[in-house]
Amino acid sequence: MGKGGRRAYAALSLVAAGALVLSGCSEGGSKEGNNKEDKENAQRQQSSIDFGDAKASTGPAAEVPGAKPGGTVTVLQRDSYAHLDPAQIYVSDEMALSQLIHRGLTGYKATSDDGKKHEVVGDLATDSGKTSDGGKTWSYTLKDGIKWADGSAITATDVRHTFERLFAPFVANGPTFIQQWLADTPGTAYRDLLKDGPYKGKHLPDTVLETPDAKTIVFKFKKAKPDLPYALAMAGYSIVSEAKDTKEKYDKSPMTAGPYKIQEFKSGKSMTLVKNTNWDPNTDPIRHQYVDRFAIAFNKQFEDSTKAILDGSGANATAVSFNNEVDAGNLSKILGDASLKSRTISGYQPYVGQIDINLTHPEMQNKTVREAIAYALPITPFVRAYGGAAAREVAGGLISPTVSGYNPNFDPFGKKKKPAGDPVKAKELLEKAGKVGLKLTFGYINTPEGQQYSTAMAAGLEKAGFDVQRQEIPAETYYDQVGKVENNFDIYHTAWGADWPSASTVIPPLYDGRQIQDGAANYSHINDDKVNADIDKASTITDPVKAAEAWNAINEYIVKDVVSNIPTAYYKQTQIAGANIGGLVYDDVIGGVDPRRLFVK
Amino acid sequence: MTSSTDIEGGGTPVLVDGDTEPTAETGTRVPVGRSPGQLMWLRFKRDRAGVISAYVVILFFLVGLLAPLISQLYGKNPYTVYADERPELFDSAGVPVQPNGGISGEFWFGLEPGNGYDVFTKLLYGIRNSLGISLAVTLATVLTGIVLGVAAGYLGGRTDFLISRVIDFLLAIPAQLFFIASMPVVVSLFVSPRDETPVYVRVVALIAVQWFLGWMSLGRILRGTSLALREREFIEAAKVSGAPPGRIIRKEILPNVVTPILVQATYMLPNFVTAEAGLSFLGVGLVEPTPDWGQMFSKAATELVMQNDITYMFFPGVSMIIFIVAFNLLGDSVRDAFDPKTAR
Numbered sequence: 014m015g016k017g018g019r020r021a022y023a024a025l026s027l028v029a030a031g032a033l034v035l036s037g038c039s040e041g042g043s044k045e046g047n048n049k050e051d052k053e054n055a056q057r058q059q060s061s062i063d064f065g066d067a068k069a070s071t072g073p074a075a076e077v078p079g080a081k082p083g084g085t086v087t088v089l090q091r092d093s094y095a096h097l098d099p100a101q102i103y104v105s106d107e108m109a110l111s112q113l114i115h116r117g118l119t120g121y122k123a124t125s126d127d128g129k130k131h132e133v134v135g136d137l138a139t140d141s142g143k144t145s146d147g148g149k150t151w152s153y154t155l156k157d158g159i160k161w162a163d164g165s166a167i168t169a170t171d172v173r174h175t176f177e178r179l180f181a182p183f184v185a186n187g188p189t190f191i192q193q194w195l196a197d198t199p200g201t202a203y204r205d206l207l208k209d210g211p212y213k214g215k216h217l218p219d220t221v222l223e224t225p226d227a228k229t230i231v232f233k234f235k236k237a238k239p240d241l242p243y244a245l246a247m248a249g250y251s252i253v254s255e256a257k258d259t260k261e262k263y264d265k266s267p268m269t270a271g272p273y274k275i276q277e278f279k280s281g282k283s284m285t286l287v288k289n290t291n292w293d294p295n296t297d298p299i300r301h302q303y304v305d306r307f308a309i310a311f312n313k314q315f316e317d318s319t320k321a322i323l324d325g326s327g328a329n330a331t332a333v334s335f336n337n338e339v340d341a342g343n344l345s346k347i348l349g350d351a352s353l354k355s356r357t358i359s360g361y362q363p364y365v366g367q368i369d370i371n372l373t374h375p376e377m378q379n380k381t382v383r384e385a386i387a388y389a390l391p392i393t394p395f396v397r398a399y400g401g402a403a404a405r406e407v408a409g410g411l412i413s414p415t416v417s418g419y420n421p422n423f424d425p426f427g428k429k430k431k432p433a434g435d436p437v438k439a440k441e442l443l444e445k446a447g448k449v450g451l452k453l454t455f456g457y458i459n460t461p462e463g464q465q466y467s468t469a470m471a472a473g474l475e476k477a478g479f480d481v482q483r484q485e486i487p488a489e490t491y492y493d494q495v496g497k498v499e500n501n502f503d504i505y506h507t508a509w510g511a512d513w514p515s516a517s518t519v520i521p522p523l524y525d526g527r528q529i530q531d532g533a534a535n536y537s538h539i540n541d542d543k544v545n546a547d548i549d550k551a552s553t554i555t556d557p558v559k560a561a562e563a564w565n566a567i568n569e570y571i572v573k574d575v576v577s578n579i580p581t582a583y584y585k586q587t588q589i590a591g592a593n594i595g596g597l598v599y600d601d602v603i604g605g606v607d608p609r610r611l612f613v614k
Numbered sequence: 615m616t617s618s619t620d621i622e623g624g625g626t627p628v629l630v631d632g633d634t635e636p637t638a639e640t641g642t643r644v645p646v647g648r649s650p651g652q653l654m655w656l657r658f659k660r661d662r663a664g665v666i667s668a669y670v671v672i673l674f675f676l677v678g679l680l681a682p683l684i685s686q687l688y689g690k691n692p693y694t695v696y697a698d699e700r701p702e703l704f705d706s707a708g709v710p711v712q713p714n715g716g717i718s719g720e721f722w723f724g725l726e727p728g729n730g731y732d733v734f735t736k737l738l739y740g741i742r743n744s745l746g747i748s749l750a751v752t753l754a755t756v757l758t759g760i761v762l763g764v765a766a767g768y769l770g771g772r773t774d775f776l777i778s779r780v781i782d783f784l785l786a787i788p789a790q791l792f793f794i795a796s797m798p799v800v801v802s803l804f805v806s807p808r809d810e811t812p813v814y815v816r817v818v819a820l821i822a823v824q825w826f827l828g829w830m831s832l833g834r835i836l837r838g839t840s841l842a843l844r845e846r847e848f849i850e851a852a853k854v855s856g857a858p859p860g861r862i863i864r865k866e867i868l869p870n871v872v873t874p875i876l877v878q879a880t881y882m883l884p885n886f887v888t889a890e891a892g893l894s895f896l897g898v899g900l901v902e903p904t905p906d907w908g909q910m911f912s913k914a915a916t917e918l919v920m921q922n923d924i925t926y927m928f929f930p931g932v933s934m935i936i937f938i939v940a941f942n943l944l945g946d947s948v949r950d951a952f953d954p955k956t957a958r
Binding site for chain 1: 693694695697698699701704705706707708728729809810811901902903916918921922
């Protein structure tokens, strides 16, 4: 699960590009959305995602209310797509595109029209997966009538090829979960299982991956992997055609199976998607095919895409961006404009920010001191620096509202009531520990936002009696420096996003004490016997709802009883679309606009 | 940095300078003997713009000097994060809720968007820090300029050649780029990795890098004037009478280069103020939370402030414009007072 750093970086660059915020002349204050949304989130209560059966996995997908076919949607994107080969896709931009062109064994079906409720269902497979022995063996059966864009049938051989080529040396950018599970090794040692991939005639043995007939695939793991249906839904595990595999070149022109195919791709400039006539809606419970064409243009900065969509003339009336958010300068103007309300969507990104307390330093091993930090730390500076309540929401725990098991009432240090910190209580604790005036080295990321929030956080900690020493860390090497086990800092801020809506992609990489090493994501170096044991236990629970509860229990124990990580904020964003775009929904799983539901009014 | 035209402009007055200045109009009474300094003072007092500018400049220096006292009377300091202390005055993005950047009877100049620092005390301390640093740079560059410039001009020969080439070399270095590149390096030389960079290190580094590339223009001018003075009769006379070089420099040359030094210094100081502000604006000078003029500009240029609180820009902007204009007018007046022959 080691690629979180990349997601953390993605958060970083997003945030850096997002800069600051808000508008309105000098009339005082910036306008904000109301609190209704927050209440809705609180009502969502421990939302969880079920694994769907054969019935739930049968197409077609439920119609989007008011949808009609036809038209062209203009898509304004900041970055060109670097990878189109599913095996190389691990960045949110390409993941969003992948929803339209690629298909996997499983996928997320929206079970409500607001993009908040989901179910994992079979996409190419008839269901989300069958296991008979508690998650060690998983078998999938392919649906009838599934075809590639060229009309040839998708078979179990293609599926086998998809997973075997993940071991080839040129595949270096995608997720590595399933490869590690199959090889039962951590890190990159899995490559030894099939050194050159399937290209030199070797294949994975039947004891690992079995394809008994043209429609059946069986995964066999040494340890229980109850999260396989989630993992298979990642864009990085979408199916690759064996017949059309061109290895490295596949990254520029892949064979696709989704409702749209790539008509033209000028890297760095534009891309055109047209309908795939060989896609059968009756085999697909997830996607729609309303729009005739998607005309994607690259190099549109947040400001450009926002202005173009606001302008609304010509093609801009049907413009949208899959990944660009509303730029900081226009945000409050747009949120305050009632006429734009139906054209904007806001929601959570998967990232959760936290202050890591470096447990390697002897002074930080005193729990009372850590509690004092937790009480004293003001969260408001962090929220302010990134644009206020529309961009960041004060967090109670380490599990995001988009992940199963989120508990909105968990807030052990009263951060939601007192987001500016509780210096009085912190001072008491610090006096109890006899550590008033303790030197606290605060490593902060040297961006304008980092400077702003770290100074105010330091001021808050100093009120409680700490002697805060702020240390700037260059943004380019930030995660490398705080990722070192022997670093000079006592506290630092990191963010992490779940790879799928289960805390199994959050808790083990961040808080498993056996994973401590340079570059690993256990930034606070927590090594707690109870946490380690509970992680092992939770990893084997096959029922997703019970597993979510178990993961949340670990989260609450870490925040409240170990106090090694102080949650700061859940990341949010706002996106905007042209007046003639219909079916505009913020999808919590995608973490942005849902491209599959769009239509032209 | 002064441009080469300034160098020439500042260099000319000396040669025509006035120990030979005839007493202007005598009338019937016996002419009063006045020293050049007294004459300059008389002329300066007659220049109204100059006098007003002088008062403004003095006011700024007083404000800087008395900033802690004023803040104490006013009851606030520039380090308090009011966005956390008084959250009711701000929205969640840290923009003051009150109109005009939160100006009120309590916060005279309003509150800074973001962390909500008090703008009035921040400006006072910003002026104090910026002027203090610039004054130190000016003093250091003037001293260096005198020592090296006069030495080169008077001693001549190899010394002159060496110093002049060093000056040429340093003048060729692009100053602004050099500051930006060298500031972090200079700072990191002095700081232990567990501690925060102390403010004084940044201040010393700021002074050092600006001094390093700031003294050459004055040095060149003084070299030129000393070179000319060296050939004058009174120096020859002193030499013939057996005075040692040190004494000649101190007693004969230095009194005659006071004019270019004063004129140049009054031109240089505002330049250093803007250079220092520029460095802080670019993020390599003083950093938050240490108040600084230039850093207030960089805050004012952020999207947050531009879109929500344009009033904020007013205070650092207007105060700096007033200061720079006043100081430049003062510089002109000083030059005119020393050298009335050069018509404006």
